Amino acid sequence: MEDVNVIKLPVTEERQPAKKRTRPPKFDPKEEDQERQTNAKRLARLRETDESVKLLEELLFGAEDELVGRLVEREEQTGASLVEDGDDGSCDSDQDPQDQVQTREPVWVDEDDELEEEVDMKHRYRRDLIRGEAESTMTNQRLQERMREQFQKAMGGAPSWADSNVKKKNADEEEDEEDEELLRRTGNLLASSDRLPSGVLRMKKCLHANSSRPSEDRLTTVQFHPSAQVVMTAGLDQSVSLFQVDGKTNPKIQSIHLERFPVHRAQFSRDGDTLIATSLKNKMFYLYDMMEGRVTPVHTVRGLNEARVKEFSVCPEGGALLLTGTNGYLHLLTLKTKEVVRSMKINGDVVGVAFSHDGSKVFASSEDGEVYVWDMRSSRCVNRFTDEGCVKGTSIASSPNGQYLACGSQSGVVNVYAQEACLNSANPKPLKAVMNLLTSATSLTFNHSSEILAIASRAEDEAVRLVHLPSLTVFSNFPVSKRKIVYRTSCLDFSPHGGFFSLANNKGDAPLFRLLHYKDF
Numbered sequence: 396m397e398d399v400n401v402i403k404l405p406v407t408e409e410r411q412p413a414k415k416r417t418r419p420p421k422f423d424p425k426e427e428d429q430e431r432q433t434n435a436k437r438l439a440r441l442r443e444t445d446e447s448v449k450l451l452e453e454l455l456f457g458a459e460d461e462l463v464g465r466l467v468e469r470e471e472q473t474g475a476s477l478v479e480d481g482d483d484g485s486c487d488s489d490q491d492p493q494d495q496v497q498t499r500e501p502v503w504v505d506e507d508d509e510l511e512e513e514v515d516m517k518h519r520y521r522r523d524l525i526r527g528e529a530e531s532t533m534t535n536q537r538l539q540e541r542m543r544e545q546f547q548k549a550m551g552g553a554p555s556w557a558d559s560n561v562k563k564k565n566a567d568e569e570e571d572e573e574d575e576e577l578l579r580r581t582g583n584l585l586a587s588s589d590r591l592p593s594g595v596l597r598m599k600k601c602l603h604a605n606s607s608r609p610s611e612d613r614l615t616t617v618q619f620h621p622s623a624q625v626v627m628t629a630g631l632d633q634s635v636s637l638f639q640v641d642g643k644t645n646p647k648i649q650s651i652h653l654e655r656f657p658v659h660r661a662q663f664s665r666d667g668d669t670l671i672a673t674s675l676k677n678k679m680f681y682l683y684d685m686m687e688g689r690v691t692p693v694h695t696v697r698g699l700n701e702a703r704v705k706e707f708s709v710c711p712e713g714g715a716l717l718l719t720g721t722n723g724y725l726h727l728l729t730l731k732t733k734e735v736v737r738s739m740k741i742n743g744d745v746v747g748v749a750f751s752h753d754g755s756k757v758f759a760s761s762e763d764g765e766v767y768v769w770d771m772r773s774s775r776c777v778n779r780f781t782d783e784g785c786v787k788g789t790s791i792a793s794s795p796n797g798q799y800l801a802c803g804s805q806s807g808v809v810n811v812y813a814q815e816a817c818l819n820s821a822n823p824k825p826l827k828a829v830m831n832l833l834t835s836a837t838s839l840t841f842n843h844s845s846e847i848l849a850i851a852s853r854a855e856d857e858a859v860r861l862v863h864l865p866s867l868t869v870f871s872n873f874p875v876s877k878r879k880i881v882y883r884t885s886c887l888d889f890s891p892h893g894g895f896f897s898l899a900n901n902k903g904d905a906p907l908f909r910l911l912h913y914k915d916f
Contacts (some may be wrong), residue, residue, distance in 0.1 A: 420588060447508070460585075498801055514538055545591040564897045578813070591846040593866040596873060597911040598896075600880070601902045604628065608636050610903030616661045617899040619890045624916050626890075626897060628668065628905050629661035635672055635683070640895060640916070641910055653681060659705055665713035668675070671705050680704050684729070698735035699726060702708065708744075710771075713755030725759060725769075737774050741767045747790045752797035760791040760802060780821055792839035799826075799864060801848055803836030809850050811867065825868035831860045839843060842889040842896075844913075851884040851898065859884050859898065880906050890916050 420736050513532045516525050527533075533541070545683070549630050603609070604617065605628045612631035619640070624649065629635040633656050637648040653672065661672040670683040678701065682691045688778035696704070699718070706719035710727075717737075718726040723741040725748065750757050754775070759767045765784035768778035782788060782802045790803035793814065800812045809829040814824035834854035839849055845864060852858040859881050861870045882900040889896050893913035897905050 397755060411845070444648070467664065485601035543787060561622065563663070591844070591863065591865070591912055593863040593868050594871060596847075596863075596870040598873065599909040599911060600876075601642040601895075601907040601909050604638055604640065604645055604897050604907040605903075605905045606645055607638065607646075610634070610636075610649060612657075612903060613885070613901045614903055614905060615659055615885050617886050617897050617905045618888050619895070619897070620663060621665070621667045621891055623667065624676060626895075626905070626907075627663065629658040629672060630899070630903065631657040632903070633657055635661055635670065640890070640905065640907070645907070649688075651683060656681070657907055660707065662709055664848065665709055665711065666731070670894060671707065671709070673707060673717065675705065676703055676776060678703050693839055696728060696733055696735060699728070701726070702860050708750070709750050710750075711750050717748060719748065723761065725757075727771075739769050739774055739776075741765075741776075746788050747792075747803075749791045749793035749800070751793060751798050751818075752795055753812070758793060759818070760788040762787055764804070765883045766791065766800075766802060779817060780817065781822055782836075783825055784808060785810070789835050789837055790839045792841060793863075794841045794843040794845035794848075795843055798845055799841070799848070801841075801850075803839050803850065805835045807832035807834050807836055807852060809839065809848075809862075810835050813860070828867065828869075829860070829862055831869050832858055834858060838884060838887050838889045841887065842893045843891060844893060845883055847889070847893075849887045849896070849898075851887055851891070853883050853901070853915065854883045855884055859887070861896075883894060892916055 406737050430898060461652045507909055516530055516533050516538075517603075582720055603616075604626045610632050611629040611630065614628055614630040616629040616667040617626065621901050624640050626640050626645075627635065628638070628640050633654065634652050636649055636650040639648055656672075656674050656677065658672050659675045661670060663670055664788065668684070668686055670685060671680065673680045678696075678699075679692055679694045682693060683689070683692070701718070701720045701724075704718060707728075708717045708719075709715075713774060714730055716728045716730065718728055718735075719728055721744070723743055723745055725741075725745060726735045727737050727738055727739075729904045739759075742765070743760050743763040745759055746762050747760045749760075755771055757769045757771055759769065760782070761767065764782050764787060766780055766782055766788075767774065767776055770777050779818070782804065783807075785802065785803040785804040785808070788802065789805050792801045794800070797814055800814045800817045801809055802812070803809045807830070809832070810825035810830065812823050813823050813908075829848075829850065832850060832852050834852040836850055837853045838851040839848065847866055848862040850860050850862065856879055857874050859874055861873050862868070863870055882902050882904075884900055886899040887896075888898075892915035893910055896908045896910055896914045899905055
């Protein structure tokens with residue numbers, strides 16, 4: 396096979412198309428000057444920005460010494476500009492330094508200095524105030540006094556609003572009259588007053604107080620804690636429950652189940668640390684220590700000859716209970732020793748008791764329609780009167796301020812008395828006979844300010860009324876609802892400062908209402 400010579404040709408680059416030649420731009424001196432000025436402005440702005448940023452960094456992150464030095468230096472420069480320079484540029488040492496500084500106009504003027512300034516009295520508006528040729532000039536203070544004298548002379552004496560010696564008592568009386576006038580003329584601003592208006596009670600229906608745990612049977616008790624924002628419910632389902640009151644969710648805090656113990660009545664102690672619960676047919680009762688969470692049954696009470704412990708009231712002084720016995724007996728029990736220290740007796744059965752505001756007296760209402768007043772210290776009956784028009788008494792309540800006493804009867808009439816008359820008179824006359832209930836008035840309670848009296852009957856649905864005590868009239872808007880929410884009420888209570896109102900009904904619910912007039916719980 397013949398050899399074949401391969402000839403390698405040199406690789407040649409692809410030829411590029413020739414570029415067109417462009418002429419250099421013409422030199423324009425005006426455009427160059429504009430560009431130079433623009434660059435100079437940008438540079439100046441950048442320098443200003445750098446100085447501002449640096450100053451801000453010094454303020455935020457320190458460099459106090461350097462900053463103070465700059466301020467001092469700037470102050471010295473400012474002060475130096477105010478100094479008069481000599482011919483050689485230095486200060487004259489023989490000259491007073493105070494004379495070297497230029498006078499500035501004051502930023503503000505003292506009123507006392509202004510009063511001492513002299514005023515030209517020859518002006519045509521001031522000529523009538525001159526009392527002699529010597530008064531060609533007068534100080535501002537003297538001029539004001541002269542003008543005041545002239546005004547009082549023309550008015551026939553100083554007006555009452557300008558008299559600084561008016562007693563504070565008169566001013567307060569005028570303010571009270573203005574407030575009363577405002578209440579007479581204004582409807583929308585009534586809630587802003589400290590006084591509760593009559594007619595319509597501004598309220599809001601809230602979620603049931605025990606909505607997180609409704610009772611499975613009839614509720615017998617609802618009560619607000621005396622110091623905490625807590626409400627307690629108890630009933631025939633053998634349980635006592637505590638709820639936090641916020642008006643929105645009312646979360647449950649705790650429930651206590653008492654085996655074979657349908658709760659007839661439960662109540663907080665005066666300090667709120669202990670909860671007492673009694674049943675229907677038991678002589679035993681329970682004490683619940685809320686601080687330790689301990690339930691203590693009290694099986695026997697020394698000195699108590701009763702078949703059962705059912706009704707009781709907590710004494711205002713604390714540490715004692717007043718038990719309602721049979722045959723008209725009242726027994727004073729101390730919680731510390733669990734014994735009866737003394738007993739009191741009335742004619743007929745006791746249907747209700749109420750303490751005076753200071754705890755020194757107790758009012759006991761009998762089934763026969765009579766009210767007995769006992770002195771708690773001496774255990775003596777100091778007064779006795781018949782509830783006017785009452786055939787059979789059912790309930791009694793005393794106002795916290797010691798002004799009122801309310802007595803309920805089987806006919807539904809609730810008589811409101813002046814408590815002072817009940818203490819001293821053998822035949823007191825009621826201030827008002829509330830006749831809005833058609834069945835037995837079984838529950839009565841006052842709010843904290845003694846402005847509202849709540850009355851109820853457990854014999855009929857929606858039989859609850861709220862009485863405005865200053866006017867002795869019933870609020871027209873409670874209860875008003877398209878559907879029943881109150882039902883048959885067995886217990887009523889107001890929160891410690893009147894902000895909430897609740898009741899216990901036979902459906903196992905505790906309806907809760909927010910009283911908008913009162914701002915606190």
